[in-house]
Amino acid sequence: MSKLHALFGGTFDPIHYGHLRPVEALAGQIGLKKVTLLPNNVPPHRPQPQASAAQRVAMLQCAIADRPLFDIDTRELARSTPSWTVATLEALRAERGAQQPLGFIIGQDSLLTLHKWHRWQDLLSLCHLLVCKRPGYATQLDTPALQQWLVAHQAQDPQQLHHAPAGYIWLADTPLFDISATEIRQRRHAGQPCTDLLPDAVIAYIDRAGLYRD
Numbered sequence: 001m002s003k004l005h006a007l008f009g010g011t012f013d014p015i016h017y018g019h020l021r022p023v024e025a026l027a028g029q030i031g032l033k034k035v036t037l038l039p040n041n042v043p044p045h046r047p048q049p050q051a052s053a054a055q056r057v058a059m060l061q062c063a064i065a066d067r068p069l070f071d072i073d074t075r076e077l078a079r080s081t082p083s084w085t086v087a088t089l090e091a092l093r094a095e096r097g098a099q100q101p102l103g104f105i106i107g108q109d110s111l112l113t114l115h116k117w118h119r120w121q122d123l124l125s126l127c128h129l130l131v132c133k134r135p136g137y138a139t140q141l142d143t144p145a146l147q148q149w150l151v152a153h154q155a156q157d158p159q160q161l162h163h164a165p166a167g168y169i170w171l172a173d174t175p176l177f178d179i180s181a182t183e184i185r186q187r188r189h190a191g192q193p194c195t196d197l198l199p200d201a202v203i204a205y206i207d208r209a210g211l212y213r214d
C-alpha cells in the first residue's frame with residue numbers, strides 16, 4: 001500500500017480534462033492511491049480568477065463525484081494572503097510528520113516558472129515534484145544552472161518517491177491534452193461549445209451559475 005500522498009494545486013477556473021486526465025495517468029504509472037486537489041485563493045503570479053472560490057470548489061466537486069482517486073483540501077481558501085505553495089506544504093509537513101512522502105503535482109508550464117515561486121529552493125525539502133507533460137511548452141529549463149538542478153534531482157524509479165519523504169522530481173510520461181482554462185473561458189464568452197474539454201457535470205454547473213458570460 002502506497003504511503004505517497006500527492007497534492008495538486010491550481011486555480012481551477014474551471015477544472016478541465018487537461019488537469020484530470022494527465023493526473024489519472026500519473027497515478028496509474030507511479031501507484032498513487034489518492035490525489036488531493038488544492039484550489040488556491042489568491043493565486044500568486046496571475047490575474048485573479050473569474051469564478052469565486054466557492055464556485056471553483058463546487059466545480060471540483062462536480063468533476064470528482066465519479067472519480068474516487070480525488071479528494072479536495074480547501075485550506076488555501078481560508079487564507080486571504082497569496083497562496084504560497086511553500087507555506088501550504090510547511091503546514092502539511094507539520095501535520096503529517098517528517099517521514100510522510102508528499103508529492104506536489106504540476107504541469108510542464110509550472111515547472112518552467114518554478115524558479116520564480118516564493119522560496120522555490122525550499123520546495124524539494126518539503127515534497128517531491130511530480131510533473132505532467134503539457135503540449136506547447138519547452139522541455140528544457142531556462143538556464144543551464146536550472147537544468148542542472150533538475151537533472152540532479154530527477155528520480156529514475158517511482159519507488160524513490162514512495163521511500164523518501166521529499167527531494168525528487170518525477171518527469172512523468174503522461175498523455176498530452178491541449179486544453180487550458182483560458183480557452184474554456186474564452187469559448188464560453190464567445191458562446192461556443194466546450195464539450196470534450198471538461199466533464200459534463202462541470203459544464204452543467206457553469207450553465208446553472210451563469211459563469212464566464214459577459
Ligand SMILES: Nc1ncnc2c1ncn2[C@@H]1O[C@H](COP(=O)(O)OP(=O)(O)OP(=O)(O)O)[C@@H](O)[C@H]1O
Nearest residue numbers: 010011012018106107110133134177179180181182
Ligand atoms: N492541459 C494541461 N496539461 C498538463 N497540465 C496542466 C494542463 N492545464 C493545467 N495544467 C497544470 O495544472 C495546474 C493548475 O493549472 P491552472 O488551474 O492554472 O489551469 P490552466 O488551464 O493553466 O489555467 P489558465 O488558462 O486560467 O491559466 C498547473 O500546474 C498547470 O501546469
Ligand SMILES: O=C(O)c1ccc[n+]([C@@H]2O[C@H](COP(=O)([O-])O)[C@@H](O)[C@H]2O)c1
Nearest residue numbers: 009010011040044083084085086117118
Ligand atoms: O508559491 C508560489 O510562489 C506559487 C507561484 C505560482 C503558482 N503556485 C501554485 O502552483 C499551482 C498552479 O498554479 P496556477 O497559477 O497554474 O493555477 C497552484 O497551487 C498555485 O498556488 C505557487
